Amino acid sequence: MDFTNPASVLDLNNIRAELVKMEDSIIFKFIERSHFATCPGVYTPNNAHLHLDDFHGSFLDWLLVHLEITQSQIRRYTSPDQTPFFPDKIKESILPAIDYPQVLGPQASAVNYNDTIKQVYIDKMVPLISKLEDDDENNYGSVASCDIECLQALSRRIHFGKFVAEAKFRNDVELYTDLIKRRDIQGIVTSITNSAVEEKILQRLTTKAEVYGVDPTNKEGERRITPEYLVKIYKEYVIPLTKDVEVEYLLKRLEDVE
Ligand SMILES: C=C(O[C@@H]1C=C(C(=O)O)C=C[C@H]1O)C(=O)O
Numbered sequence: 001m002d003f004t005n006p007a008s009v010l011d012l013n014n015i016r017a018e019l020v021k022m023e024d025s026i027i028f029k030f031i032e033r034s035h036f037a038t039c040p041g042v043y044t045p046n047n048a049h050l051h052l053d054d055f056h057g058s059f060l061d062w063l064l065v066h067l068e069i070t071q072s073q074i075r076r077y078t079s080p081d082q083t084p085f086f087p088d089k090i091k092e093s094i095l096p097a098i099d100y101p102q103v104l105g106p107q108a109s110a111v112n113y114n115d116t117i118k119q120v121y122i123d124k125m126v127p128l129i130s131k132l133e134d135d136d137e138n139n140y141g142s143v144a145s146c147d148i149e150c151l152q153a154l155s156r157r158i159h160f161g162k163f164v165a166e167a168k169f170r171n172d173v174e175l176y177t178d179l180i181k182r183r184d185i186q187g188i189v190t191s192i193t194n195s196a197v198e199e200k201i202l203q204r205l206t207t208k209a210e211v212y213g214v215d216p217t218n219k220e221g222e223r224r225i226t227p228e229y230l231v232k233i234y235k236e237y238v239i240p241l242t243k244d245v246e247v248e249y250l251l252k253r254l255e256d257v258e
Helices: 012-033 059-072 114-129 137-159 161-171 173-181 185-192 195-213 227-251
Strands: none
Touching: 012 114, 012 137, 012 161, 012 195, 059 137, 114 137, 114 227, 137 161, 137 227, 161 173, 161 185, 161 227, 173 185, 173 227, 185 227, 195 227
């Protein structure tokens, strides 16, 4: 998707096509994570087995904040489709800014669900996509690296809800302006929900997981991302969080920059 071209960015069919492409990326990142155990020590705040200088938090957070600082310096977070997990830690880019047209509302960057995404990923998704329940310190680096790949892909997918919401807002300014002014949250949820699209996504994920997720040569039948787990992750977490982003984005849509 070309974020310098507003017409392409706000076309709902283009946005949905981009969400479909993200499915493949997320599935393959989940498959990479599925080669390792749950490794709860990666997520344990101030893990006594690890010496993270004067950092207070988990090994995953330590790696993620260091990566985001570096990525911010090559202008990752100037791109409208990227949302940092540590917005207060990122730095100015050393590369010249790209002049992205203002496509989203002035409060778009205030919609940041990454803390929730990270907690849901750790608590609900890792147990489903990991090979087994175990804590193998020899794999902490690989596990945290896979986790960051998964988290950044999930964050982009879920925060794409801002573009979906903006496209829907522009398609019916009168309806959404009324719903927003009346803070009719249920009305907004009903209006943004497209059950047919959601059902098509879940059906496609089942097929993709059956094709991508299971290694036909793996006679040991080692657990990898299964169709039912992938559908569960999208149905219970990814899609609802995307809709939460859509709703919060719309509730802020008429606000000016503070
Ligand atoms: C993303 C959209 O908005 C909602 C969220 C969806 C999702 O997260 O996959 C799918 C359909 C809608 O209920 C959309 O309309 O395409």
